[in-house]
Amino acid sequence: MPDTQPVRPSAFPSLDAYAPDEIARRIETIGVAKARLSAISTLMLGLLAGAFISFGAMLYTLVMTGVDMAYGPERLLGGVAFSLGLVLVVVAGAELFTGNNLVVMAWASRRVTTAQMLRNWLLVYLANFVGALGAALLVHWSGVLEANGGASAHVAVAIGRAKVALDPGQAFVRGVLCNALVCLAVWLCMAAHDVASKVLSIVLPISGFVALGFEHSIANMYFIPAAMLAGAGDVTVAGLVGNLLPVTAGNILGGSGFVALVYWIIYRRG
Secondary structure, rough: OOOOOOOOOOOOOOOOOOHHHHHHHHHHHHHHHOOOOOHHHHHHHHHHHHHHHHHHHHHHHHHHHOOOOOHHHHHHHHHHHOOOOOOOOHHHHOOOOOOOHHHHHHHHHHOHHHHHHHHHHHHHHHHHHHHHHHHHHHHHHHHHHHHHHHHHHHHHHHHHHHHHHHHHHHHHHHHHHHHHHHHHHHHHHOOOOOOHHHHHHHHHHHHHHHHHOOOHHHHHHHHHHHHHOOOOOOOHHHHHHHHHHHHHHHHHHHHHHHHHHHHHHHHHHH
């Protein structure tokens, strides 16, 4: 007699990761949804992402305060702390400009128009900036950087000064490398079936870009204003703009060109 019992779904999530071609299909489909999201939803989710990345930046600043380790392990520890930001973005849900560079996959397949893609990027970028600036203001007003004799404030100032002093060409290349790793972190998340696997997928790529000193435009929207608010008189609005322009351009190339378009050519071109 054939078995007529209905097949019951497993109570446990699959442990098999999605294959790369399936990840490409899923990211393309999600890109369509992102490009068609309403303006108010896009802006609100963008505000959240700016705040979430700032939480990671805040924790990074604290962890780097008074740390007494060799240079490499110290940077790696800070990178693990900074990973909090993208974990919140991916698991809690938010719209992050650097991750949304992957919308290029849907654009390359002609499922969204250039205008739709650029609209998404512009709204998310502006909302990320407002969210990050608001977080920097709240941290300043909270006084938490003044704890431990103001040691964290000194670290915040040093971070901001280093970023505005960066050569524009180096800032651009560091932006390229940074968002290649950020978008690869998002790519790896799309292979996972459960939250724990998503978190694990995020930590190593994000820790890597932070430890290596690469530049993330949205994180810098927090780090540089935080330094200004902490009393760094030589960190100015002009310095903020001078950093964000090359870093943002590099982020777009790294995420859109080196990840999205490469995988589109491999898996979705046909």
